[in-house]
């Protein structure tokens with residue numbers, strides 16, 4: 001435990017699993033009071049339990065971010081926030097000729113509309129508190145063409161664009177906005193979509209040649225969330241083992 005983030009409240013979307021759970025755990029270990037959110041109360045309770053058992057502070061608030069009323073209810077329930085991590089997303093694999101409309105729309109609802117309106121609901125409270133840090137989660141696939149990922153990649157290109165515009169709009173209020181763009185990371189989402197073999201193939205296209213652990217991506221999120229990154233805003237950090245440097 002450190003106290004770098006004590007007196008800060010952090011809301012991490014999609015923190016019942018994967019990268020979000022690792023980020024919530026790390027932020028809590030640095031002293032933040034963390035709001036864990038997702039749809040699944042059992043997984044939420046288990047993340048909260050682990051954080052509390054390690055001496056951190058966390059609570060779970062259920063929300064389905066595909067639904068605008070649920071987004072508004074989450075923002076009301078959480079109240080003031082200093083750190084917002086827009087992490088929840090789905091991964092609708094599908095080539096141009098195969099993509100169905102339902103999963104296309106679901107991805108834009110969760111990956112683009114949700115962070116947009118959740119951030120809009122959270123920012124007035126940040127302004128009242130005198131500032132804050134917003135960390136958006138993208139993917140390396142927003143910058144390299146990967147077959148079968150055009151809808152998903154486009155949702156993430158949108159969030160990288162939000163980052164730049166919100167940085168301009170909110171900088172004067174002391175709010176920094178940055179993006180982490182991870183490479184292939186060992187989480188349920190990726191393993192379910194790609195399997196061991198598919199994930200290993202994508203990992204093999206990176207310079208370091210391996211999958212990330214969720215904890216390695218969480219370190220970059222925590223850096224952007226904290227004052228250690230006080231001179232960064234509007235930036236996208238590639239945490240992708242060098243894939244987009246090739």
Ligand SMILES: NC(=O)c1ccc[n+]([C@@H]2O[C@H](COP(=O)([O-])OP(=O)(O)OC[C@H]3O[C@@H](n4cnc5c(N)ncnc54)[C@H](OP(=O)(O)O)[C@@H]3O)[C@@H](O)[C@H]2O)c1
Nearest residue numbers: 014016017018019038039040064065089139184185187189
């Ligand atoms: N893993 C990778 O290789 C990788 C690579 C690049 C970028 N990313 C990005 O990293 C982020 C996290 O990915 P991950 O791999 O950790 O995903 P994950 O393991 O599938 O976790 C996704 C999280 O989002 C939540 N979620 C899904 N649908 C939701 C909804 N309708 N409302 C509220 N919450 C919802 C899930 O919680 P519930 O099920 O409880 O709702 C879960 O906590 C995403 O933005 C992803 O695009 C991941």
